[in-house]
Amino acid sequence: MKALLVLLALWATVEAEMVRIPLQRIESMRERLIKKGEWRKIEENRSSKLFTGSQIGYDYTDTEYIGLVNIGTPAQTFRVILDTGSADLWIPDSSCGGIPGCQDYCNHMPPVDCPSFCNATACCPYSLLYKGPAVRAQQDPCDSKNRFQSSKSSTYVKDGTSFSIQYGTGSAIGFLGKDLICLGNSSVCNTQQFGQATKIADFFANQPLDGIFGMGWPTLSVTKTTPLLFNLMPKLDQPIFTVYLDERGPSAQGAPASLFTYGAFDSVNCNSQISYVPLSAQTYWQFPIQGVSAGTFTRQKTYQVISDTGTSLIGAPQDVSDGIAQALGATYDPWMGAYKLPCGSTPADILLTINGNTFKINYKQYFIMLGNECVVGIFPMSSGGFGPSWILGDPWIRAYCNVYDMKNARIGFAQAKHSQ
Structure with missing residues (x-):
């Protein structure tokens, strides 16, 4: 697939603004785990109550697109999942x-060697020059993240209220x-x-992102904060x-790709005809479909x-998937936890009926290469009898x-423009 260059653009008026934020594609945790044959373990450990109460019902490590937010004065920049499936913003x-500002290896280096390679005063609390606590046995998931230093922001106000957000694959705990x-x-x-966040799940450790930027409705917020x-x-x-x-295909790793446009319709990358459907609930961006083929x-x-921009595949009830x-013509591979097809295949379109209209998802949007294997970008899921039974993730949004x-509590769909 030929790459389409996406540029940052900003339009400003005296009283109102519209802004476009370019994103980067990253290999999702699902992709890495499927390659290793470990995704099935995660699926088996998912709670049957993913959609109950205030629990966020999505595996955010499936995300493939991240953006930037700036926090504080002067600004501190963080890479975040731009996620329509949640409604809270948090960063480490x-x-x-x-220790912020110190290389990760300083936290694990033998005490006698640390002063030779790191700042002994600031970064070697375990060295012979400083009688500190014992060396941690392993790296903390936060060690590789950009972390917010409130003392460096002149506009920061501490709240202190504690929060705990549980995801399908882990949690984030801290204060507001x-x-x-x-x-x-x-x-x-x-x-x-x-x-x-003062503690994040190990599952976030090796992902090139810092936190999550929720874009769902206020009633979905775990912290009871207006998004x-x-x-x-x-x-x-x-x-x-x-x-x-x-x-972008399997070769895209960290290249500029895709766009979130705030305050306007993206007429550059999207066809002008928009088909709207009213939301059936103002929590997630939820709506009904009338059929699939x-x-x-x-x-x-x-x-x-x-x-849901935070899920890299399409989730459907198992009988449907x-x-x-x-x-x-795909077969389920229990080792990979995915439906496989020979690479080079051109499977048929997946058709969804929404508000009386038919929407096609071409194989270019849902047929995904993982290493030397190719899979259909759909996975079986169960809502446990609660909430929505489908997740229309990135393959759907690549198509529309x-x-x-x-x-107006509605969502619209417009054919996406791609170079081929």
């Missing part, structure tokens, strides 16, 4: 993990603070409450944001689904730009 606090937060390097900013985008609505040209995900498989049934995979209308 300076108290999480090892308040500071100036900006979308990327734009002037679209707001003083906002956010989470400062940043909803607070920013009066400052935007329009109370919407548009998500476009480019097609692929090849010889057809199922005419109303399902509750969500649009099995039926689609069989119709496409999703337009999230915060004021």
Whole structure:
């Protein structure tokens, strides 16, 4: 797939603004675990109550696209998952993990050697020059992250209220603070409450991101905080944001790709015709579909689904995912935890019926290469009888730009433009 260069653009008016934030594609944790044959273990450990109460029901390590937020004065920059499947913003606090500003190896170097390679006063608390605590047995997940140093921000206000957010693969625990937060390097900013994590799950350790930027509805917030985008609505040209995900293929690792546009419709990367559907719940970006088909498989049934930028595949009830995979000629590989097809295949379109209209997802959007294997980008899931039964993740958004209308409680779909 030919790459499409995405440039940062900013339009500003006297009283309202629109901003576009370029994203980077990263290999998702799901991709890495499937390659190793370890994803099935994660699936088996998922809670059957993922959609109950205030628990966030998504595996955020599936994300493939991250963006930037700036927090504090002067700004401290953090790489975050831009996630429509949650509603809280958190980043690691300076108290999480090892010593901020010191290389990770300083935390594990033998005490006698540390002063030769690191700053003995600041970074060698375990050296012979400093009688500190014992060396930690292993690296903390926060050690590789950018961490917020509140003492360096002149606009920071401490709240101190504790929070704990549980995800399908781990948690983030810490306290709340308040500071100036900006979308990327734009002037679209707001003083906002956010989470400062003092402990994060091991599952986040090896991912090139710092925290999570939730873009769901206020009622979804675990911390009972109005999400940043909803607070920013009066400052935007329009109370919407548009998500476009480019097609880059397996070779894309950290290259600029795709775009979140705040305050306007992305007419550059998306066709002008938008098909809107009212939301069926103002928690996730949830709406109904009336049926699905692929090849010889057809199922005419109303399902509750969500649009989720934080999931790299499409989740569907197992009878549906099995039926689609069989119709496409794919077979389930229990070692990988995925439906496999020979690379080079051109399987049929997956068709969704939404609000009386048919939407096609081409194999270019859902057929994914993982190492030397190729899989259909759909996985079986169970809502446990609670909440939505489908997750329309990145393959869906690669096919159709999703337009999230915060004021009118609706979501729109426009054909995405790709170079081929």
